[in-house]
Amino acid sequence: MRRLVAALAVLAAPALAAAAPAAADPNSIALSVTVTANGQPLGAQTVSIDPDQPVSLLITAANNGQNPQHVRTIRFSGGVFGLSFFGYDTAMPFDVAPHELATRTLVLDLGDLRNQAIGLMPASVELLDQGGTSLGSADAVTDVRGSLLSLFGALGVVLLVFAAAAWTSGLRALGRREHQVTRGWAIGRFLPAGIGTGLLAVVWLSIFRVVAPAPLPALGVVLGGVLISTIAASIAARPEPQEIEPITTILDPTVGVKTGVLETPEIEEDKDSRDDEPSHSGNLDDLADLYIDDHDTRDDHDDPAEDADEELHKELDELDGDEAVEEPVREESGKRA
Numbered sequence: 001m002r003r004l005v006a007a008l009a010v011l012a013a014p015a016l017a018a019a020a021p022a023a024a025d026p027n028s029i030a031l032s033v034t035v036t037a038n039g040q041p042l043g044a045q046t047v048s049i050d051p052d053q054p055v056s057l058l059i060t061a062a063n064n065g066q067n068p069q070h071v072r073t074i075r076f077s078g079g080v081f082g083l084s085f086f087g088y089d090t091a092m093p094f095d096v097a098p099h100e101l102a103t104r105t106l107v108l109d110l111g112d113l114r115n116q117a118i119g120l121m122p123a124s125v126e127l128l129d130q131g132g133t134s135l136g137s138a139d140a141v142t143d144v145r146g147s148l149l150s151l152f153g154a155l156g157v158v159l160l161v162f163a164a165a166a167w168t169s170g171l172r173a174l175g176r177r178e179h180q181v182t183r184g185w186a187i188g189r190f191l192p193a194g195i196g197t198g199l200l201a202v203v204w205l206s207i208f209r210v211v212a213p214a215p216l217p218a219l220g221v222v223l224g225g226v227l228i229s230t231i232a233a234s235i236a237a238r239p240e241p242q243e244i245e246p247i248t249t250i251l252d253p254t255v256g257v258k259t260g261v262l263e264t265p266e267i268e269e270d271k272d273s274r275d276d277e278p279s280h281s282g283n284l285d286d287l288a289d290l291y292i293d294d295h296d297t298r299d300d301h302d303d304p305a306e307d308a309d310e311e312l313h314k315e316l317d318e319l320d321g322d323e324a325v326e327e328p329v330r331e332e333s334g335k336r337a
Contacts, residue, residue, distance in 0.1 A: 030069045031096060031136035032062040035125045042125065042140035046212075050145050051114040057106040061127060061136060063096040069135055070095050071127045074106055078123035078142055080206065080213045081199075085152050086116040086144075118146035118153050120212040141212045148207070156207055159200040166193035174236055186237035187230050194229025198222030 035042045036058045037049070049055060057076065063069050071094050077087035088108055096102045121144055126137040147153065170190045202218045205211045211221075 029136055030065055031127055032064060033127055033136040033138045034060045035138040042138045046141045046143050048143045049110060051110050055108045055110055057125060059106060059125060060101060060103045061096050062101050063098055066098050068095055068097050070129055071135060072130045073128040075126045075128060076108060078117060078121045080121060086113055113144060114146045115150050117144040118148060118150050119207040120209050122212060122214060143209060156203040159196060159203055163193060163196035163200045166196045183234050183237045186233035190229040190233040194226040195222060197228060198225025201225060
C-alpha cells in the first residue's frame, strides 16, 4: 500500500504542479515571440509533426524593453505532466535591439521523435540567453505522428498496468475483510486506483488524439477518476450494522423489584414423608402390611390436641372409677354401723 501511494505521488505531483503554474509577470518577459511551423502559426491551431519530414520554424522576436537582448539558443520541446518527452536545442546567437524585431528561420530534423512521443502533446519554442534563462516563448499543441512504442506510449502502458494493479489490490483487500468495512476505509483503499485511472485516461486520450493533456483538462480528468473510485468504493463497501440493544434490556420490568423464593415447610414435610414411605411390589399382603405400618405411623404422629383430649378423658374415667369404689365402701360402713 505504501509503495502504491509513493509511486502515485511521484506520478501525480508533476501533473498537479503543471495544472497550477505560477502566473508569469509580464515585465519579466524580455521578448515577444511568434512562431510558424511549416507555415502553421503556433498557438492558433494544432500543428501536425511528421518525424519523417523536417520542420521549418520561422521565429520572430520583438523587444519592447529599453535594453538589448542577446539570444544564444533556440529550444523546441514538448512534454506532459511537467515531464519532457522531446527537446531540441539549436545554437543560433543573435541580438534584438530595444523596440526592434528580429527574425530567424530554423530547420529541424525530427527523425528520432518517432521513438519519443505520440499523439497530442503541448510544445513550445523558447529563446534562451547565455545563462539558459528564457527570454520569451511561444506555446502550441502538436500532433506528433510517432510510434506507440515511444516513451509516451510506454508511459500509457505503465499507467495501464498500475491502474489495473491498484484496482485488483483494492478488490482483493475488500474481499479479504471478514467483517464489514466502512466507506472511509474503502474510499482510502481505492484512492490510488482512482488517481491512476485519471492519469491513464489523460495519456490515452492524448494518444488517441481526443484531448490534449493541457494542465487544466488533465487535472479535470484526474479528478474525474478520483470521483469514479469514490463512487465505486461507496457501492462496494458494506458498512457493519450497529448492534441494537434489545428493548427487553432497556426496559426491564424487573428493575427495582425484589424477588425471592417462598418457604413451603409443609410441602417439604410432605415431600420428606413421601420419601420415607416404603415402596411396595403390589402384592395384597404387602399392601396390608403397608397399611398397618402406615396406620401405626399415623398413630405415632397424632395431633397433640387429640392426645390432650384422650388424656383428659382418661383422667375423667379414673375419677369416675374412684367415686364408684367409694360408694360401696360407704354402704358397707353404714351396714356395719
